[in-house]
Amino acid sequence: xxxxxxxxxxxxxxxxxxxxxxxxxxxxxxxxxxxxxxxxxxxxxxxxxxxxxxxxxxxxxxxxxxxxxxxxxxxxxxxxxxxxxxxxxxxxxxxxxxxxxxxxxxxxxxxxxxxxxxxxxxxxxxxxxxxxxxxxxxxxxxxxxxxxxxxxxxxxxxxxxxxxxxxxxxxxxxxxxxxxxxxxxxxxxxxxxxxxxxxxxxxxxxxxxxxxxxxx
Numbered sequence: 001x002x003x004x005x006x007x008x009x010x011x012x013x014x015x016x017x018x019x020x021x022x023x024x025x026x027x028x029x030x031x032x033x034x035x036x037x038x039x040x041x042x043x044x045x046x047x048x049x050x051x052x053x054x055x056x057x058x059x060x061x062x063x064x065x066x067x068x069x070x071x072x073x074x075x076x077x078x079x080x081x082x083x084x085x086x087x088x089x090x091x092x093x094x095x096x097x098x099x100x101x102x103x104x105x106x107x108x109x110x111x112x113x114x115x116x117x118x119x120x121x122x123x124x125x126x127x128x129x130x131x132x133x134x135x136x137x138x139x140x141x142x143x144x145x146x147x148x149x150x151x152x153x154x155x156x157x158x159x160x161x162x163x164x165x166x167x168x169x170x171x172x173x174x175x176x177x178x179x180x181x182x183x184x185x186x187x188x189x190x191x192x193x194x195x196x197x198x199x200x201x202x203x204x205x206x207x208x209x210x211x212x213x214x215x216x
Contacts, residue, residue, distance in 0.1 A: 010067075025053065027071065029047050030042075030047050030072050039125045080115065080137075087100040094144070094148035094154050095154075098197070102170055102196070105174065106187065116175055117179075119133060138164060154205055
């Protein structure tokens with residue numbers, strides 16, 4: 001079901017495997033530079049230095065600092081959604097899918113804490129990229145919740161409201177215990193995760209994958 005990504009140069013021509021690797025290196029460098037310096041202090045020079053490529057090479061793949069920032073937001077979005085989808089798809093119930101999906105989200109953000117910093121910058125630098133980031137996550141979430149409701153796996157409610165509420169839970173829990181805590185390794189403590197999961201299952205009208213017949 002996962003579509004094959006096709007990447008192009010700044011002029012729209014398909015990239016070779018070598019070109020894709022260089023583009024990936026530039027995005028990884030941009031993730032580091034934007035996270036550490038912020039958008040306004042970051043520069044194409046600093047990104048190319050971090051990627052160990054020339055400025056001329058940069059312009060083969062991206063037209064500007066703004067374009068690579070927007071593509072970085074989209075890239076992080078694709079990768080975190082992929083990680084969450086792959087994990088949650090293993091769940092035998094919606095409750096189990098939530099558990100696996102949240103665990104995957106926290107693993108990704110622990111490996112890429114820049115996700116928080118870059119998305120926050122997007123609010124001011126590229127509001128359209130910010131809205132697209134959350135809308136794409138919500139879209140898949142809503143579909144999964146709607147399917148679970150139809151199957152009687154969770155309570156019947158407005159799936160859009162539930163999706164955004166659950167997204168808020170994950171983002172703020174991760175921010176507090178992964179981004180702000182500063183402890184190594186970066187991770188949500190087990191007791192925090194279990195408390196969060198209990199809260200989620202109560203809200204969804206299910207307990208550890210078994211729906212409470214008295215709810216809904």
